[in-house]
Amino acid sequence: MQLKGIFLLLSIGAFTSYYVYQPIPDKIEERWKLMLTDCFFRSLSHLADFSELVGLKDYMGVMMFITFAERVVPVSDQRVHVTEELFDGVEVVVYQPKLQGGDTELRRAVIYLHGGGWCLGSARMGPYDLLARQMVIDLNSVVVSVEYRLAPEHHFPVPYEDVYRVVKHFLQRVVLAQYTVDPGRIAVSGDSAGGNLAAAVSQQLQQDPEQQLQLKVQALLYPVLQALDLNTPSYQQNQNMPILPRTLMVRFWSEYFTSDKTFFRAMMTNTHNSPESAALLKFVNWSAFLPESYQGKYNYSAPVVALSAGGAGSDGPSRSIADPRASPLLVPDAALRSLPKAYVLTCEYDVLRDDGVMYAARLRRAGVEVTHEHYASGFHGALMFTVWPTDFLIGRTMTENFIKWLQHNL
Template sequence: MELVPSLWALALSLSVGTLGWLLVWGVYYNVTRTHLPPDLKQRTKLRWITFLQNVLMALALGIEKLGVCNRYKIWQLIFNGIPPLGDSGLIIKDLRFDEVPVRMYRSKSQPSKKSRAIVYIPGGVGLLGSISAYERVCRFIARESEFVVVSIGYRLAPEHLYPVPLLDCCTAVAHFLKHAADYGVDPNHITIAGDSSGGTFAAAVCQRLTARKDLPRVQAQVLIYPFLQAVDFNLPSYQQNHSVPPLFKKRAVKLGLTYLTGMRKHVRCLMKNAHVTRDLQAKYQKWVSADLIPDEFKARGYVPMELPPFCEALHSLYEKGFDPMFSPLLAEDEILRQLPKTFILTCEYDVVRDDGLLYKKRLEDNGVPVTWCHIKDGFHGTAFFIDYGLFELEISHRSLKPLIQFLEDL
């Protein structure tokens, strides 16, 4: 009889000990490995959000080690967040486009026919993104614009590795373009959008659609702080912002590698560009190079780095990363020339900032009209916190306002 209370006491002590360790680790990580630039607004709130994020991610890792489930299941739950309350001004429906789950948002004040629409692809590096996670973003766009919004619930890695999540997006978009009139949408006024890896997917989907002459042409693409290349992880933005939350350089590379291969091997070598052959480096130099980044974006520091010794094992593992489907910046000019008008948003304190700058240059060089918005005090993930109550950030509205203006001007 005395054994049961003893077991409860042991479990309680372990729980308290684990929580204490997580809190100590979170404080240590926040102080020693996290850099918040001085001109960021709401620094205290962002510091607390980062602390909570790091503690929860560490907790997920501990649960994985106990054999309960893999860390990504827990991270997905964290990323989904707290469901928002109902929105009386919107009609929200869950549908399937060729078996791909989607959620459609329409303002009750919109006409039932010939509406314009935006397909929004959630971010999350193909591992975490979901309709639920981007519920607030999509509701905001639907409320603030005259657009029907469609969010895609693609399958996730590591169970479904690249290119499965992207192909789900291609399937859903093609279905919508083909059957738009059935949903009260003008098929000639559809925009493809996404943020972070959702921006990657949006860019890749639009490139892939250039070969589909059987479908209506996409009106525009919207790329919000997108990841666009896996050639150079030492561009100025990677060097300057490697420890700025929430997307640290090492975390970005780890997550991208997991989405691509299901493994997290050779991360340090990958961050040094050891996966790039000399031939590939020479081939892509004209598109992916710090020399193409305006000097104003090097002012906070940049040190050119020599390529490390080439790693054949890493190259073989990561070779698919050079596919334009994974790295849209590497598409040929003949593809880029066919792309629609484009909105690109970049943030100064974002590791993938320079991907957006390089893609902007390539599109403009190929005659594609580009509307560029740069948030000088922005960081990766700013849009995610829109309408998030206690966690909402002022910069979220400031980041999405130019997007709404771009949509209104189409």
């Protein structure tokens, strides 16, 4: 019995080690911490797959556990005044510096859009709450953190429209005066899917003939910017990397557009483009927009065009992927020229790396002032891992550099 017990313990230990261990590149710091963090995410993902398979709860419904587990109640403290409000019917959390005496100085403002693949996340999650407070303190700014509605309950364009309504509402002189905000010092920013929404909003505001006030800067943190080619070098290189493997990113895209699982399968094989969306592939031709160092050993191959793929067509999800409000990388150069100054953060070990690199390159070619900060040892989501036990040094560095850029440019 004793030998059987020892064997069982050794077997469990070996299985655990095998499950936890991931072949993470040596350049990434704190590799074992990332392995353990990723182990939790993978376990939850497996549970979500099983739950959906047996009909208990859909995949994203289970994955929302991450959002619920990280939720906090945003409250005021000694330095930051916090309120939960509605901007044109959309929930927002507003963070403001606590006024000192008769202080009437106009302040900067940052409209922040959380990540989570349009399906997960919340402005009320601990990491976003902490980031907002840090921006308030370090920048003496007002921060509007947007609680937009999520897919799959609310498909595109609902999340985008929620964000656009908030931005339009805030960019009114009477509203800015209420929060003592300088109309000429307003930024929009977001990470991952939030970066997608920030880029799309920046573009649409420039094309809105009724919009009088404009943003000064846009700050896009490892943004997702196109759904046409899901086989770029970074998608291939990092297909199994924490925290965002290719399968999960493709699932996010699919759920953003439709609940039709056949479209997800088409996106997984990169055969989801219709003739309508294929006409825009020239804007995501990575052999033209990526430096050779990012192309690596991969050869460009245009995605297959299918006449029908899970509802593809003029009224299906393929129409949505061709919409620049969903894929901001798809606009022509003329639509980029008038955009505000940009900050683009990318990570080497991220499926979305090439989206950000291509957008930075295209913005520069269009004459937009761009700061492209690339982290050679970075991984997706690192900016949100700054609290024990998932506190990564690179996350703190990213946060410091991001806020420093805002200090000098906003």
